[in-house]
Amino acid sequence: MKLVDIGVNLANSQFKSDLVEVLARARDAGVATLVLTGTSETSSEQIQGLANKLSTEFPAMLFTTVGVHPHEASDYSARTSDRLRDLATQPGAVAIGETGLDFNRDYSPRDSQEMAFQAQLELAAEMQLPVFMHERDAHQRQFEILKHYRDQLTDGVIHCFTGDKTALFNYLDLNLHIGITGWICDERRGAELQRLVHNIPLNRLMLETDAPYLLPRNITPKPVSRRNEPAYLPWVLEGVAAHRAETPETIAAATTATAVKFFRLSN
Numbered sequence: 001m002k003l004v005d006i007g008v009n010l011a012n013s014q015f016k017s018d019l020v021e022v023l024a025r026a027r028d029a030g031v032a033t034l035v036l037t038g039t040s041e042t043s044s045e046q047i048q049g050l051a052n053k054l055s056t057e058f059p060a061m062l063f064t065t066v067g068v069h070p071h072e073a074s075d076y077s078a079r080t081s082d083r084l085r086d087l088a089t090q091p092g093a094v095a096i097g098e099t100g101l102d103f104n105r106d107y108s109p110r111d112s113q114e115m116a117f118q119a120q121l122e123l124a125a126e127m128q129l130p131v132f133m134h135e136r137d138a139h140q141r142q143f144e145i146l147k148h149y150r151d152q153l154t155d156g157v158i159h160c161f162t163g164d165k166t167a168l169f170n171y172l173d174l175n176l177h178i179g180i181t182g183w184i185c186d187e188r189r190g191a192e193l194q195r196l197v198h199n200i201p202l203n204r205l206m207l208e209t210d211a212p213y214l215l216p217r218n219i220t221p222k223p224v225s226r227r228n229e230p231a232y233l234p235w236v237l238e239g240v241a242a243h244r245a246e247t248p249e250t251i252a253a254a255t256t257a258t259a260v261k262f263f264r265l266s267n
């Protein structure tokens with residue numbers, strides 16, 4: 001089994017001390033490829049540095065996105081798009097994002113979030129790169145903005161989808177992909193997602209840990225640390241398979257093929 005973890009926050013300080021062990025465990029668990037999430041200018045640059053440094057020990061394993069998370073949107077300035085454009089031309093950079101709207105936390109004002117989101121959609125359209133998107137409690141607005149840009153974009157994924165049926169069907173109508181995290185392994189918070197996941201066409205489904213966040217609750221025995229890591233991706237696969245008709249093996253093969261195609265992964 002070879003899996004692709006399409007969302008890993010490897011620049012997070014929780015991975016500072018044991019990065020090599022984390023990647024070795026991922027590889028041993030069949031997680032052959034990681035797409036590292038850029039969430040700011042700084043972190044986008046940082047993960048490129050990490051991917052470069054680790055490429056000898058883990059060849060063709062690490063790819064990166066380049067973007068500014070809605071939480072950081074108030075930092076998006078006139079020169080940010082130029083900086084992101086530069087970073088996106090580096091080897092191993094495969095998508096624009098993480099970008100989108102988060103009206104749950106509202107860490108940045110909503111108008112800054114919309115401005116930064118639109119600027120990054122324009123960049124993705126210009127560079128013909130897929131978009132890696134976040135959305136929390138902002139479906140209606142995100143859908144409206146995406147509708148406007150969809151024809152210019154190649155592909156887009158709503159990562160860590162946790163929305164309702166309307167949101168899911170609207171995103172699917174826009175021919176977007178859906179990323180599923182360990183949220184689905186939470187019997188309480190993930191109940192709605194468990195009911196919805198069978199509606200996602202198999203060729204538009206991808207898996208992610210969003211590590212170090214969202215430790216899957218179905219892991220046995222329960223890890224001592226609350227830190228999630230890419231080696232736990234098979235538990236997300238289990239969580240998805242428990243609520244779909246296909247076997248875990250079929251879902252593993254399909255989600256990997258989809259991720260390879262979506263992010264145009266190659267070494």
Ligand SMILES: [Zn+2]
Pocket residue numbers: 098133134135159160
């Ligand atoms: Zn996110």
